[in-house]
Amino acid sequence: MSLTKNPNVLKWVDEMVALCQPEKVVWIDGSKEQIDALIEEVTSLPDDSWDKMYKLNPEKYPNCLYHRTRANDVARVEDRTFICSKEKKGAGPTNNWMAPDEMKALLTPMYNGVMKGRTMYVIPYSMGPIGSPLAKVGVEVTDSIYVVLNMNIMTRMGKQAFENLGDTSDDFVRGLHSKADVDPEKRYIVQFPEENTIWSINSAYGGNVLLGKKCFALRIASFQGKNEAWMAEHMLILGVKKPNGDVKYITAAFPSACGKTNLAMLIPPEGYKKDGYEVFTVGDDIAWMKPGKDGRLYAINPENGFFGVAPGTNAKSNYNALACTKNGAIFTNVALDNSDNTVWWEKLNENPPKDATEWTGIKCDGEAWVAEGKKLAHPNSRFTAPAQNCPCISPEFNNPEGVPISAIIFGGRRATTAPLVYQSFDWTHGTYLGSAVSSETTAAATGAVGVLRHDPMAMKPFIGYNVGDYWAHWLEMGARLGSKAPKIFNVNWFRTDEEGNFLWPGFGDNMRVLDWIIKRVEGEVDAVETPIGFLPKAEDINLKGIEDEVPASALQKLLTVDKEEWKKEIAEMRRYYDEDIKAKGGNIPQALYDELDMIEANLNK
Numbered sequence: 001m002s003l004t005k006n007p008n009v010l011k012w013v014d015e016m017v018a019l020c021q022p023e024k025v026v027w028i029d030g031s032k033e034q035i036d037a038l039i040e041e042v043t044s045l046p047d048d049s050w051d052k053m054y055k056l057n058p059e060k061y062p063n064c065l066y067h068r069t070r071a072n073d074v075a076r077v078e079d080r081t082f083i084c085s086k087e088k089k090g091a092g093p094t095n096n097w098m099a100p101d102e103m104k105a106l107l108t109p110m111y112n113g114v115m116k117g118r119t120m121y122v123i124p125y126s127m128g129p130i131g132s133p134l135a136k137v138g139v140e141v142t143d144s145i146y147v148v149l150n151m152n153i154m155t156r157m158g159k160q161a162f163e164n165l166g167d168t169s170d171d172f173v174r175g176l177h178s179k180a181d182v183d184p185e186k187r188y189i190v191q192f193p194e195e196n197t198i199w200s201i202n203s204a205y206g207g208n209v210l211l212g213k214k215c216f217a218l219r220i221a222s223f224q225g226k227n228e229a230w231m232a233e234h235m236l237i238l239g240v241k242k243p244n245g246d247v248k249y250i251t252a253a254f255p256s257a258c259g260k261t262n263l264a265m266l267i268p269p270e271g272y273k274k275d276g277y278e279v280f281t282v283g284d285d286i287a288w289m290k291p292g293k294d295g296r297l298y299a300i301n302p303e304n305g306f307f308g309v310a311p312g313t314n315a316k317s318n319y320n321a322l323a324c325t326k327n328g329a330i331f332t333n334v335a336l337d338n339s340d341n342t343v344w345w346e347k348l349n350e351n352p353p354k355d356a357t358e359w360t361g362i363k364c365d366g367e368a369w370v371a372e373g374k375k376l377a378h379p380n381s382r383f384t385a386p387a388q389n390c391p392c393i394s395p396e397f398n399n400p401e402g403v404p405i406s407a408i409i410f411g412g413r414r415a416t417t418a419p420l421v422y423q424s425f426d427w428t429h430g431t432y433l434g435s436a437v438s439s440e441t442t443a444a445a446t447g448a449v450g451v452l453r454h455d456p457m458a459m460k461p462f463i464g465y466n467v468g469d470y471w472a473h474w475l476e477m478g479a480r481l482g483s484k485a486p487k488i489f490n491v492n493w494f495r496t497d498e499e500g501n502f503l504w505p506g507f508g509d510n511m512r513v514l515d516w517i518i519k520r521v522e523g524e525v526d527a528v529e530t531p532i533g534f535l536p537k538a539e540d541i542n543l544k545g546i547e548d549e550v551p552a553s554a555l556q557k558l559l560t561v562d563k564e565e566w567k568k569e570i571a572e573m574r575r576y577y578d579e580d581i582k583a584k585g586g587n588i589p590q591a592l593y594d595e596l597d598m599i600e601a602n603l604n605k
């Protein structure tokens with residue numbers, strides 16, 4: 001039975017049914033009974049079914065499920081992701097583009113009858129708290145129970161979303177997903193920004209099929225934000241409660257698998273805890289931000305759960321993320337410990353399970369497997385966990401108005417050049433810093449790992465329109481916010497010494513950098529003006545408790561701006577602007593070229 005009278009929804013679902021020709025249509029109301037029945041169905045499938053999910057040990061992982069995807073379907077596929085705006089210029093130089101009609105002509109035959117003999121699930125969901133003025137509704141149709149169960153964690157899913165949409169509105173994002181044959185040669189992740197529409201086919205991996213996440217909340221939403229004067233960003237949101245009770249909210253944009261979830265759930269070092277500092281998580285991946293009535297920038301997390309990288313997550317590196325996974329979570333492409341039907345991944349602990357199933361499904365002696373240098377879990381294996389499980393979830397998590405942002409941080413994975421932290425001279429320079437984010441690639445997308453690439457605002461794979469216009473939008477938002485704009489910073493947790501060891505301990509100790517950032521926001525410390533921005537005075541980075549790990553010489557390296565390295569960096573940025581963006585159809589705002597000139601002049605002084 002359909003859950004809404006909204007004729008726009010009904011008409012679109014009818015069209016999708018006519019196209020995909022499912023045997024059955026099930027509207028997802030979000031009730032516990034319905035979810036439980038789907039869990040029974042999907043866990044009862046035979047072991048050789050690719051849709052199969054497994055229940056984990058109910059004592060150790062109550063209500064948790066386990067799933068494996070095909071080995072060729074484990075990450076986002078940027079070369080098969082398209083922005084189909086009417087004009088090629090609309091997609092700009094950072095996106096693949098095809099004309100909407102051409103793309104539809106290509107994909108329609110693939111969708112035609114694709115759900116014959118299958119069930120189509122119609123999933124209404126809200127991105128953002130129900131009733132929030134910043135929230136938006138989406139409807140995803142899919143032939144995958146795995147998608148339904150993940151969307152149930154990642155979004156506010158079910159009838160409530162239709163209530164929010166109302167009976168007449170046409171303002172919802174239409175998402176069509178079919179796993180089809182999961183054929184990588186026919187895999188397409190397609191956004192039609194002008195039509196609020198997403199088509200995804202031949203994948204069953206989260207980032208490609210949970211259409212509320214990257215497809216809607218970043219690619220489509222960034223386009224909406226440009227037109228509606230708000231911002232959709234690949235940012236975590238956290239709150240730092242100071243000893244006086246005041247909470248400062250910060251967002252941070254790092255490329256995929258560069259530490260957003262970890263920073264969002266940071267546990268302050270002992271000394272900070274003793275002094276009364278606390279950190280609260282509002283979001284770990286996506287922020288929607290809009291100026292509030294008081295003129296400040298407010299952020300909501302449009303998601304309702306975390307889709308986190310499993311490897312590396314442990315009680316020491318991220319206690320809170322681990323705690324999130326202990327009830328009602330879904331694990332994808334991690335390894336199984338068959339002795340007690342639990343999960344394992346690299347660095348969960350030092351003891352790989354003897355009786356293991358590695359992520360592609362091979363039963364093995366996990367100790368021997370690891371001893372041979374092989375991985376038991378895929379490097380991009382993930383947990384899907386309800387936000388409410390998080391021990392440090394912010395009391396403002398469901399606040400429909402969002403939280404006021406004091407600082408915005410950019411960062412990437414840089415072995416050299418970029419200092420631990422520095423502050424931009426102003427918003428325009430901060431926008432330049434965002435445009436200049438570059439990072440060594442990770443396993444979150446297919447392709448080589450460890451290659452330095454430009455990833456402006458950590459949004460390269462997610463900007464749903466022309467990157468030049470996106471930068472212009474950033475500048476416009478700054479002009480609108482004026483003196484109330486958040487301060488902009490850049491961080492780098494990943495600088496290494498000559499032997500390739502990280503110079504900075506990272507994780508909880510990143511609190512020490514947040515501390516400096518907050519002191520700058522509050523005007524409590526001055527800074528060293530360098531050609532690239534304001535750097536901390538060494539004595540203003542609190543190293544109490546880590547003096548051995550970070551001797552003065554290491555801190556000095558972390559805070560070094562090497563002029564020769566930076567001249568190369570600036571030359572590369574000019575090449576990037578000129579060749580990769582401007583020559584390929586991106587309108588770079590003059591103000592950003594002016595920033596380049598300014599920094600270059602500073603370096604040559």
Ligand SMILES: Nc1nc2c(ncn2[C@@H]2O[C@H](COP(=O)(O)OP(=O)(O)OP(=O)(O)O)[C@@H](O)[C@H]2O)c(=O)[nH]1
Pocket residue numbers: 254255256257258259260261262263284285307308309311312313317444493494502505506507510
């Ligand atoms: N050295 C170091 N590694 C870190 C730090 N924070 C996170 N990492 C590592 O970076 C990897 C990814 O971290 P996440 O926090 O999951 O990254 P993310 O940005 O949330 O990733 P997406 O979900 O793909 O957007 C993990 O292997 C972490 O162990 C840090 O401060 N220092």
Ligand SMILES: O=C([O-])CC(=O)C(=O)O
Pocket residue numbers: 075076206207208213214255256257285307444445
């Ligand atoms: O989208 C995904 O698959 C996971 C994610 O957060 C990212 O890659 O940034």
Ligand SMILES: [Mn+2]
Pocket residue numbers: 234255256257285
């Ligand atoms: Mn992400």
